[in-house]
Amino acid sequence: AQSVTQPDIHITVSEGASLELRCNYSYGATPYLFWYVQSPGQGLQLLLKYFSGDTLVQGIKGFEAEFKRSQSSFNLRKPSVHWSDAAEYFCGSSNDYKLSFGAGTTVTVRA
Amino acid sequence: GAVVSQHPSWVICKSGTSVKIECRSLDFQATTMFWYRQFPKQSLMLMATSNEGSKATYEQGVEKDKFLINHASLTLSTLTVTSAHPEDSSFYICSARDSRTSKSHEQYFGPGTRLTVT
Numbered sequence: 001a002q003s004v005t006q007p008d009i010h011i012t013v014s015e016g017a018s019l020e021l022r023c024n025y026s027y028g029a030t031p032y033l034f035w036y037v038q039s040p041g042q043g044l045q046l047l048l049k050y051f052s053g054d055t056l057v058q059g060i061k062g063f064e065a066e067f068k069r070s071q072s073s074f075n076l077r078k079p080s081v082h083w084s085d086a087a088e089y090f091c092g093s094s095n096d097y098k099l100s101f102g103a104g105t106t107v108t109v110r111a
Numbered sequence: 112g113a114v115v116s117q118h119p120s121w122v123i124c125k126s127g128t129s130v131k132i133e134c135r136s137l138d139f140q141a142t143t144m145f146w147y148r149q150f151p152k153q154s155l156m157l158m159a160t161s162n163e164g165s166k167a168t169y170e171q172g173v174e175k176d177k178f179l180i181n182h183a184s185l186t187l188s189t190l191t192v193t194s195a196h197p198e199d200s201s202f203y204i205c206s207a208r209d210s211r212t213s214k215s216h217e218q219y220f221g222p223g224t225r226l227t228v229t
Contacts, residue, residue, distance in 0.1 A: 098145075099218055
């Protein structure tokens with residue numbers, strides 16, 4: 001069975017600083033990988049996805065992620081964080097069209 | 112495009128009553144819809160997969176008689192929480208998949224429904 005691990009439960013970052021959120025997946029074949037963001041009381045918004053091809057994918061809101069097969073990772077990055085980036089971030093993996101999510105990482109942005 | 116709506120956005124009901132939550136794909140046809148449950152400060156847990164015109168497939172540990180799912184059309188799936196109890200209070204989120212496109216692994220999420228059972 002596939003599983004997704006987000007090692008960091010909570011990250012605090014200063015506004016303007018860079019951000020990296022870690023995600024590891026466990027699955028034999030190359031999975032379909034996603035990053036979603038959730039604001040309090042809201043649904044999920046897709047930031048970016050990886051299916052195949054270029055391992056560095058660009059998403060919305062200035063986010064990017066890099067797929068590294070050797071490390072089974074799909075880490076999310078943003079060079080300069082804005083206060084509006086404070087939210088919950090979920091990494092997801094799809095197999096057989098079912099999404100499995102990591103536990104999520106809460107991002108707090110301090111002024 | 113690819114908008115999914117949910118209704119209601121929040122609902123309060125008394126213990127023992129039933130509540131129906133609707134999930135609609137507004138600008139595409141969804142042969143498959145998914146229902147998730149999310150407790151505060153936790154991740155989303157898949158409850159069931161809803162396929163248009165057939166019975167839903169429930170994940171292990173989810174009571175199918177308590178969480179009734181109907182997917183009668185290509186744009187509508189409903190989740191009915193029967194005989195709700197306070198422990199059913201949660202945030203329920205649906206998602207939809209457009210299997211006709213090459214992006215069939217993508218799921219488009221609704222805004223969620225907050226259920227509070229008193």
